[in-house]
Amino acid sequence: MSRREATGQLEGALTGPVADRERDTLVACAELFFFAYRDFTAEADKILEQYGFGRAHHRVLHFVNRNPGLRVADLLHILQITKQSLARVLKQLIDEGFVAQRSGKEDRRERLLHVTAKGAKLADKLADLQIRRISAALDAAGPEADAMTRRFLFAMIGEKDRVRVRDLIRLETTDPVSGARALATPEVT
Amino acid sequence: MSRREATGQLEGALTGPVADRERDTLVACAELFFFAYRDFTAEADKILEQYGFGRAHHRVLHFVNRNPGLRVADLLHILQITKQSLARVLKQLIDEGFVAQRSGKEDRRERLLHVTAKGAKLADKLADLQIRRISAALDAAGPEADAMTRRFLFAMIGEKDRVRVRDLIRLETTDPVSGARALATPEVT
DNA sequence: CGATTACGTCAGTGATGCTGACTTATGTGC
DNA sequence: GCACATAAGTCAGCATCACTGACGTAATCG
Numbered sequence: 001m002s003r004r005e006a007t008g009q010l011e012g013a014l015t016g017p018v019a020d021r022e023r024d025t026l027v028a029c030a031e032l033f034f035f036a037y038r039d040f041t042a043e044a045d046k047i048l049e050q051y052g053f054g055r056a057h058h059r060v061l062h063f064v065n066r067n068p069g070l071r072v073a074d075l076l077h078i079l080q081i082t083k084q085s086l087a088r089v090l091k092q093l094i095d096e097g098f099v100a101q102r103s104g105k106e107d108r109r110e111r112l113l114h115v116t117a118k119g120a121k122l123a124d125k126l127a128d129l130q131i132r133r134i135s136a137a138l139d140a141a142g143p144e145a146d147a148m149t150r151r152f153l154f155a156m157i158g159e160k161d162r163v164r165v166r167d168l169i170r171l172e173t174t175d176p177v178s179g180a181r182a183l184a185t186p187e188v189t
Numbered sequence: 190m191s192r193r194e195a196t197g198q199l200e201g202a203l204t205g206p207v208a209d210r211e212r213d214t215l216v217a218c219a220e221l222f223f224f225a226y227r228d229f230t231a232e233a234d235k236i237l238e239q240y241g242f243g244r245a246h247h248r249v250l251h252f253v254n255r256n257p258g259l260r261v262a263d264l265l266h267i268l269q270i271t272k273q274s275l276a277r278v279l280k281q282l283i284d285e286g287f288v289a290q291r292s293g294k295e296d297r298r299e300r301l302l303h304v305t306a307k308g309a310k311l312a313d314k315l316a317d318l319q320i321r322r323i324s325a326a327l328d329a330a331g332p333e334a335d336a337m338t339r340r341f342l343f344a345m346i347g348e349k350d351r352v353r354v355r356d357l358i359r360l361e362t363t364d365p366v367s368g369a370r371a372l373a374t375p376e377v378t
Numbered sequence: 379c380g381a382t383t384a385c386g387t388c389a390g391t392g393a394t395g396c397t398g399a400c401t402t403a404t405g406t407g408c
Numbered sequence: 409g410c411a412c413a414t415a416a417g418t419c420a421g422c423a424t425c426a427c428t429g430a431c432g433t434a435a436t437c438g
Binding site for chain 2 (some may be wrong): 413415416417419420
């Protein structure tokens with residue numbers, strides 16, 4: 001049953017108050033979301049510190065690791081930061097040998113990004129930390145938490161970005177919200 | 190079925206690799222978590238900009254709004270930042286009349302924090318934005334998403350902090366993970 | 379061959395976090 | 409009452425990560 005249906009409002013209308021009885025529950029969700037994200041990133045942050053890196057480096061390293069051949073423009077779309085903000089951390093990752101570039105074969109203006117062996121090692125190490133936490137949390141949440149959580153998180157993403165994200169994360173399962181299939185496309189657009 | 194059970198590992202052991210077949214799904218969860226949080230905060234950030242505030246101001250305003258009489262030390266625990274980081278944003282919120290302090294009656298060293306009418310209005314406005322997004326996402330995720338998501342998010346929180354958070358968010362429902370009841374305690378400890 | 383695109387870079391700014399040291403006011407225990 | 413602990417505020421300095429705006433270079437496209 002829909003939360004808004006329960007309070008007599010139209011499905012899909014994003015205006016109007018939510019019943020107070022339910023409001024507290026939803027606020028609790030928002031607060032839990034804050035605490036969960038705070039601790040989701042905390043472990044990885046500690047490791048990154050040892051390398052002199054921050055969360056921004058992690059994000060770049062992660063998406064390049066997961067999507068070899070990613071272009072700079074793609075990263076800008078994914079991270080939603082400016083070229084200048086990206087440039088600083090990307091330069092460090094390249095200078096210290098975690099990420100490498102090569103020119104595109106068809107379009108030699110493009111710098112296709114890859115992780116080095118060193119970069120892959122760190123990226124996987126960080127991903128493992130976060131994955132274990134998620135795995136444990138899904139177990140604690142109970143059966144079906146897996147698909148349910150993916151649907152919830154996916155629906156939290158701004159509507160305009162969902163297609164891009166769906167293509168990026170390449171889940172083999174049926175697409176949770178839009179109903180379309182979710183197979184990987186070769187390159188981010 | 191547990192993810193780790195499925196790969197033949199001990200329940201509760203936080204070491205060892207996760208099966209590759211499942212690994213991609215879990216990585217997708219991590220990426221979805223990033224995108225979801227990014228967009229969860231984006232709307233509120235835009236409003237805050239108009240007031241010259243940032244996300245740090247929002248967090249302070251929110252928790253003071255939800256927990257009138259909160260002490261500065263409580264906020265430091267909740268936000269896990271230093272006194273100096275808090276001082277900057279708290280001072281602004283007080284100077285601009287969104288938050289007020291009064292000395293504790295029993296211990297006059299304590300400064301008990303409250304929102305003003307102006308502060309409550311802004312805090313509620315921001316909470317509504319985030320609540321609507323969560324409500325819509327829970328609807329999209331399907332029935333039972335509500336309780337399931339709370340259990341998942343709660344389990345994502347670092348073990349040591351769960352009791353504190355449980356007491357803070359005062360959910361009327363049964364506690365999702367630890368199994369204990371989750372009624373509000375009068376003050377954060 | 380001019381316009382656009384992809385990328386890199388320079389200069390300056392602001393928000394948010396940090397450490398360490400110090401002060402003030404108040405409460406507590408011997 | 410005095411020593412110590414606690415709650416809060418403050419100062420000085422620093423790092424990370426974000427921003428804007430402008431400009432340069434190389435390559436592609438029409």
